[in-house]
Amino acid sequence: MTATPRVFLEAGHVKPVWAGHPWVYSQAIAHVEGSPAAGDVVEVRDGQGNLLGRGFWSEGSAIPVRLVSRDPDEALDEAAIARRVTAAALLRDRVLGLPSTAPGRDTDGYRLVHAEGDELPGLIADRYGDTVCVQVLTAGMKRREEAVFDALAALPGIKRVIEMPGGEGQRREGLSVTARTVRGTPTEALEFRERGFAFEVPLALAQKTGYYFDQRENRARVEALSRGAAVLDVCTYLGGFALAAARGGARAVVGVDRAAPLLATAGAVAARNGLQERITWRQGDMRGDLGAWAAAGERWDLVVLDPPKLSPTAKHLQAALPAYEGLNAAAIRLVTPGGVLATCSCSAALGPEELLRVIAIAARRAHRQVSLLDMGHQAADHPTPPAFPQGRYLTCAFIVVK
Numbered sequence: 001m002t003a004t005p006r007v008f009l010e011a012g013h014v015k016p017v018w019a020g021h022p023w024v025y026s027q028a029i030a031h032v033e034g035s036p037a038a039g040d041v042v043e044v045r046d047g048q049g050n051l052l053g054r055g056f057w058s059e060g061s062a063i064p065v066r067l068v069s070r071d072p073d074e075a076l077d078e079a080a081i082a083r084r085v086t087a088a089a090l091l092r093d094r095v096l097g098l099p100s101t102a103p104g105r106d107t108d109g110y111r112l113v114h115a116e117g118d119e120l121p122g123l124i125a126d127r128y129g130d131t132v133c134v135q136v137l138t139a140g141m142k143r144r145e146e147a148v149f150d151a152l153a154a155l156p157g158i159k160r161v162i163e164m165p166g167g168e169g170q171r172r173e174g175l176s177v178t179a180r181t182v183r184g185t186p187t188e189a190l191e192f193r194e195r196g197f198a199f200e201v202p203l204a205l206a207q208k209t210g211y212y213f214d215q216r217e218n219r220a221r222v223e224a225l226s227r228g229a230a231v232l233d234v235c236t237y238l239g240g241f242a243l244a245a246a247r248g249g250a251r252a253v254v255g256v257d258r259a260a261p262l263l264a265t266a267g268a269v270a271a272r273n274g275l276q277e278r279i280t281w282r283q284g285d286m287r288g289d290l291g292a293w294a295a296a297g298e299r300w301d302l303v304v305l306d307p308p309k310l311s312p313t314a315k316h317l318q319a320a321l322p323a324y325e326g327l328n329a330a331a332i333r334l335v336t337p338g339g340v341l342a343t344c345s346c347s348a349a350l351g352p353e354e355l356l357r358v359i360a361i362a363a364r365r366a367h368r369q370v371s372l373l374d375m376g377h378q379a380a381d382h383p384t385p386p387a388f389p390q391g392r393y394l395t396c397a398f399i400v401v402k
Contacts, residue, residue: 005034005042005057007065014046017053017067020387022116024055024065038174039143041076055121056140058173066121066138078147081120085151088118088125096380099127099157109192109199110381111213112152116391117383124166125152126209128190128201130159133209134182135166139173145182153183160184164209168312179203195220197243198272205265207237214378215240215306215344218396221376222304222342223248225398229301232256232334234286239266239279241304241342246270246278250302253279256286287323290330299336306344306396314349321358324350328362332370335401340373348393355395369402 009017013028024044036042036057044052044065054076055067068076089112092098099108112132113125122138132152136142145163152161161183170177181187190201190210201210222231222241226248233242236255245253257263263281270276284293286307307327311320328343335341345355352375363370376396384391 003034004054005032005036005040007032007042007044007057008049009044009046009052011047014052016387017044018046020385022055022067022121022385022388023063023390024067026062026064029064038139040140056138056143058139060174061172066116066140068119068121068140078144078150081144081147082151082154084118084120085113085125085148085155088113088120089155091118091383092381098381104196106193106196107216109194109211109213110216111379112155112381114382114384116385116388123148124209126211126213127158128192128210130157131184131187131190132158132161133164133190133206134161135164135170135209136175136177137166137169137173139175142173142175149182158184160187162187162203164206166208194240195244197247197269199238199269200272201238202265205238205261211238212240214346214382214394215396216379216381218342218344218376219244221374221396221398222302225302225340225342226250226253229339230299230336231302231304232298232300233304233306234290234331235306235308236266236281237262237306239269239281241306242266242279243270243273243275245302245304246275247273250278254282255279256282256284256289258283258285286327290327290334294330294333298334299339300334301336301339302342303331303334303339304342304344305331306346309347311347311349317347317349317354320347320350324355324358325362325365328359329365332359332363332366332368332399332401335368337402339401341370341399341401342376342396343399344394344396346394348390350395351389351392352395352397355397359397359399363401371400371402373398373400 008030010030038059053067053070055065112127122141124135165177223244226245230252231245231250233255242255311317378394
């Protein structure tokens with residue numbers, strides 16, 4: 001039997017991994033014993049040879065090892081994959097009550113497997129009713145994808161599994177993926193319910209795995225803040241925040257996106273939920289139009305700003321800060337005195353403290369006073385290890401604008 005390759009860490013890089021951080025960065029590696037190929041199981045050890053865990057090797061990556069297990073006796077085989085998928089589904093069921101059949105709050109669309117948070121790094125799986133959409137993001141998971149697909153297809157109520165492309169992260173791992181049905185019969189749309197809303201998302205318009213379940217709890221907060229308010233939902237995608245505001249009793253709701261096909265689909269979703277008369281859809285671009293609308297005198301009681309990720313990693317943050325500050329300054333100008341801005345960052349590099357600094361600078365630029373009402377984060381079906389701040393990527397700040 002060939003010995004498992006061993007990855008030894010530099011002395012100054014041991015403690016984070018020992019404490020539970022699941023990534024081993026390339027600069028943390030002192031030396032490697034053996035010649036692991038992409039996707040191989042490797043052992044991670046400190047300078048004295050103590051085992052810290054085992055994971056999958058990513059050749060040439062800035063993160064050569066993502067730890068899967070710290071149990072020295074656990075084999076990282078197909079059975080281990082299946083155990084983790086089953087455990088992830090049970091966590092959502094027993095602890096979070098998902099799927100939920102509560103009247104008016106029924107939900108069968110949610111994050112089913114959240115990578116490191118479910119001890120399956122490189123794997124994202126979302127449930128859409130009887131369908132699971134999965135992204136296999138690393139070489140280690142790609143080599144074990146048949147076990148992944150089998151485990152997901154075996155879950156109660158699942159009729160099909162669809163693999164979705166994962167963009168730049170997959171390309172960095174040397175993977176090329178196109179959307180394909182890997183278990184069950186193909187479908188052209190994802191049908192699901194979230195907090196009582198019925199959705200149908202054409203696969204052709206799906207982003208990432210299809211929808212953004214991470215904002216579910218923040219959408220509920222917007223709903224609670226919307227009674228009697230005029231609400232502007234910027235970067236609405238399929239209208240999640242706009243739907244919440246309309247059901248929450250807003251007197252006017254406008255959903256904004258630059259893509260006409262998305263707005264048409266959002267309109268169909270609103271009609272499906274009996275809210276088509278409560279929401280107006282406007283085609284516009286956040287970078288060019290927010291400032292123009294503010295200059296033209298538009299004012300809203302509640303503005304939701306949920307832009308795409310402008311800073312993919314920490315090294316991009318400084319270059320992205322002016323854009324974040326400009327967008328938030330324009331959004332602040334649109335808020336009526338005493339109104340609320342719900343502004344989001346979906347980049348771990350722009351976390352809570354960094355986002356609050358952006359808001360403070362943006363408020364000064366807009367010549368407005370602001371105060372923090374509350375902070376929201378990714379929904380609870382997106383768990384993360386406590387020692388893994390990179391996994392806590394979503395921040396939503398609820399700001400009172402004076």
